[in-house]
Amino acid sequence: MGFEVAAPIQLYPYQERWLKNQSRFKCAMFARQTGKTFTTTLEIALSCLTAEAAGNKERWVILSRGERQAKEAMEEGIKRHFQALGHAIRYQEVDYLADASYKSLEVTLPGGSRITALPANPDTARGFSANCFLDEFAFHQDSRKIWKALFPVISAGHKLRVVSTPNGKGNKFYDLITGTDNRWYRQITDIYQAVNDGLPRDIDELRDGADDEDTWAQEFELKWLDAASAWLSYTLINACEHPQAGAPDSYQSNPVYIGNDIAARSDLWVAWVLEPVGDVLWTREIITLKRASFAEHDATMDSLFEKYLVARLCMDQTGMGEKPVEDAKRRYGSRAEGVLFTGPNKLVMATQGKEAFEDRKIRIPAGDPALRADLHKLQKVASATGAPRFVAESDSAGHADRTWACFLAIHAATQPVQAYAYTPISDLAKPGDPQSRPIRTTAGFRRRKGIW
Helix, strand or coil: CCCCCCCCCCCCHHHHHHHHCCCCEEEEEECCCCCHHHHHHHHHHHHHHHHHHCCCCCEEEEEECCHHHHHHHHHHHHHHHHHHHCCCCEEEEEECCCCCCCEEEEEECCCCCEEEEEECCHHHHHCCCCEEEEECHHHCCCHHHHHHHHHHHHCCCCCEEEEECCCCCCCHHHHHHCCCCCCEEEEEECHHHHHHCCCCCCHHHHHHHHCCHHHHHHHCCCCCCCCCCECCCHHHHHHCEECCCCCHHHCCCCCEEEEEECCCCCCEEEEEEEEEECCEEEEEEEEEEECCCHHHHHHHHHHHHHHCCEEEEEEECCHHHHHHHHHHHHHHHHHEEEECCCHHHHHHHHHHHHHHHHCCCEEEECCCHHHHHHHHHCEEEECCCCCEEEECCCECCECCHHHHHHHHHHHHHHCCCCCCEEEEHHHCCCCCCCCCCEEEECCCCCCCCCCC
């Protein structure tokens, strides 16, 4: 049965093509902000209404890259469509699995049809039998594991919808959209096609706003970027993203490590806070300032030392960083250290940083385009003498400043914090000498305020 769309919902030709094709397996690559989630959630809503009109029930599950994206798909997509179509629904948060380990959002229709939205992982992909929508699948962590868990449970005739923008070639979405299996309907709509079909966007304005050729090429022109020269590939970045990273409220009161890249004019001043939980470094906070005064820099760092139990602060001491490092040492003592950005030092920090990403020993905020672009911006090239050096194009978003702040924080965390050492004078003095008492010495970090 074909779908009839109510008048309040406006669709462009490329959206109509995607909506009206009723293949069991569909995969689409759309440019950013062209309505891929909006259109697919409309298909889901219409599918449920069609089933209920025939006296049947329809079951759909939306798997998104994180909790925020799942909520957006449900509230900006599913709920909005049913309101526009004039149909009553029940909307609630439910425990998805019996042990309540996953929370999901669920819409229930009067006839019993249900739509569930929740973050994607191999467990949630395995825990249902339903039609499925994989939203922004190229950005799902463990996309191949999710696919392995998912595909057997839709084998009983359920439909599968997969949409995303590109995210490198190292994920399952790339395999699907570039595949040649004719059982799949594939649709690719870049920004030029969308605008040609009537989408009201100013391409020149968008391109100027992106202010980064890689971002424009990937997010809007849908190109598979060559990540060979990037120090951190999008595959590595994607694997370390987590929806709970970057939340100060998740701080567990462990000692933290801060990396601080310093700038005062065109580039960014960045403080990156890492908390070790087990053997994983969790990002608790990333603060960026631009064209801020040195007094504001100092006040911001002071606030971090008040908020967190700081074990070590590593700061960029190069050039204008000399005085901020000197001031920080005066305020925080031996917890503050300066790092000169010499070629060898940058190689050490970049290597430590890449190893943390490769070993999945760091968690970074998910769904932050500016952060992802910054981390991907750094490139390793060979100098005229053959020595390695690291470069990054400087633009309005900075000069890989977040990346170096991250690497400084990782570097700070790799240096062991040593405990007290005691050398009793009584071992050296004569027995009964009233001057005999323990002398306290430290190597590295000094314990303060009775905590350390």
